[in-house]
Amino acid sequence: MKDAAVVTGGASGIGEACAQRFAALGHAVAILDVEDDKGTAAAARINDEGGHARFYSCDVADADAVNEAAERIAQDMGPAAVLVTSAALIPDTEAILDMDMARHERMWQVNYHGTLHACIAFGRQMREMQRGAIVTLGSINSMMPLPLPAYNPGKVAIARLTQLLAVELGQHGVRVNSVAPTYVMTEGLQDKIASGLRDAGKIMAPHALATLPNAVDIADAVAFLCSDQAACITGVLLPVDAGWAAGVSYKSYAGGVPWDPPS
Ligand SMILES: NC(=O)c1ccc[n+]([C@@H]2O[C@H](COP(=O)([O-])OP(=O)(O)OC[C@H]3O[C@@H](n4cnc5c(N)ncnc54)[C@H](O)[C@@H]3O)[C@@H](O)[C@H]2O)c1
Incomplete structure (x- = not known):
């Protein structure tokens, strides 16, 4: 059994x-979450498949x-050698002047401070062992302004925290x-999408690739960053964005579509 991997x-x-990916790689996995039933079930699914996982309500x-x-x-399960900070509250769009300040505060407490708390607690264990890998969950919100007044600057702050910690x-x-x-x-x-709150076509439009990642695609990138293949990579923000960052700028200029110049 490899060292413990912790996933908030x-x-x-x-x-x-x-969590499933690190269990498949042979780690003992600790799942931290506030959703007790879901967390217990997620750990049970891993254990049923022959992995080793345990849920911690936190x-x-x-x-x-x-x-x-x-x-x-x-x-x-021993000190953590891997930490993934995925816990977050994910909001809908809102205007800054009309936002609910209690919700704003809570989002910072969970998304930014929650990331910081986990990095401190498990970073100390890694410092003690003199090895380890941490991956924080950023977002396209870490790169560009989007109309999510608590979430968006929170993801920028997490990107900077990641560099400081690196x-x-x-x-x-x-x-x-x-x-x-x-x-x-x-x-x-x-x-x-099913309830009409999001439009799949509009979401997809700025991307270079005509697809969106699923959770396993993100786990692939996280596992890579924690692997020996990434031994010289630290302090980076790795977009897993289907070309969103390139496309959103490119496609904003005259529609971004090549055209035949007028004769
Ligand atoms: N889904 C996306 O499109 C997307 C895009 C970019 C970034 N992200 C980021 O990826 C991460 C995971 O997102 P997701 O889509 O899997 O969301 P999700 O809602 O499925 O998972 C988030 C988990 O965090 C838990 N959580 C919430 N508050 C908590 C707290 N106070 N303490 C402990 N656990 C708590 C929730 O119970 C949930 O299980 C988040 O950081 C999110 O910002 C998601």
């Missing part, structure tokens, strides 16, 4: 795909709870990177 937000979506916004979970995990922990043999997915075809997005 591992009860569903991208986090669950990462609100990542609560630093004490994260530290407590880190201690229990170290006792149960430098601080590099001397201890710990690498810290971020992935930046575009819209991912999770159950959540499929439900929004």
Whole structure:
């Protein structure tokens, strides 16, 4: 059994795909989430398939709870050599002048501070071991302004935190990177498309590729960044965006479509 891999937000979506991937790679996997039933079921699915996973009920916004979970995990499966911070609240668009400040605060507590709490608790274990890999979940929101006033700057802050940690922990043999997915075809997005809250055609339009990643595509990138093949990669933001960053700018200019010049 390889060292422990910890996935916050591992009860569903991208986090669950990462938990499954690290279990398949032979790690003991700790899933941290607030959704007890989903988290227990996600761990059970991994164990049923011959992996080794355990669910820890934990609100990542609560630093004490994260530290407590880190201690229990170290006792149960040893110190973490891998951390993926996937826990987040994902909002709908809103205007800054009309936003609900309580919801804004909570989103920062979960998305930014939750990432920070996990990086501190498990980063200390990695510093002690003098090895490890952390991948934070960024987004296309880490790269460009999108109308999500708490979520968008939070993902920018996570990208900067990732760079700071990469430098601080590099001397201890710990690498810290971020992935930046575009819209991912999770159950959540499929439900929004089905209920008319999102338009699949409009979502897809800016991308270079005529496809969107699924959760496994993101887990592939995360696993790569934690692997020996990425031994010299740290402090990077890796877009897994089907060409969104290139396309959104390119296609904004005159529609971005080559045309026949007027004769
Ligand atoms: N789905 C996308 O299109 C997309 C795109 C770019 C980035 N991301 C990022 O990927 C990550 C995962 O997104 P997802 O689509 O899998 O979302 P998801 O909602 O399926 O998963 C998020 C998980 O975090 C958990 N969570 C929420 N608050 C928590 C808290 N306080 N403590 C512990 N766990 C908590 C939820 O219960 C859930 O299981 C997020 O960081 C998100 O910002 C998602």
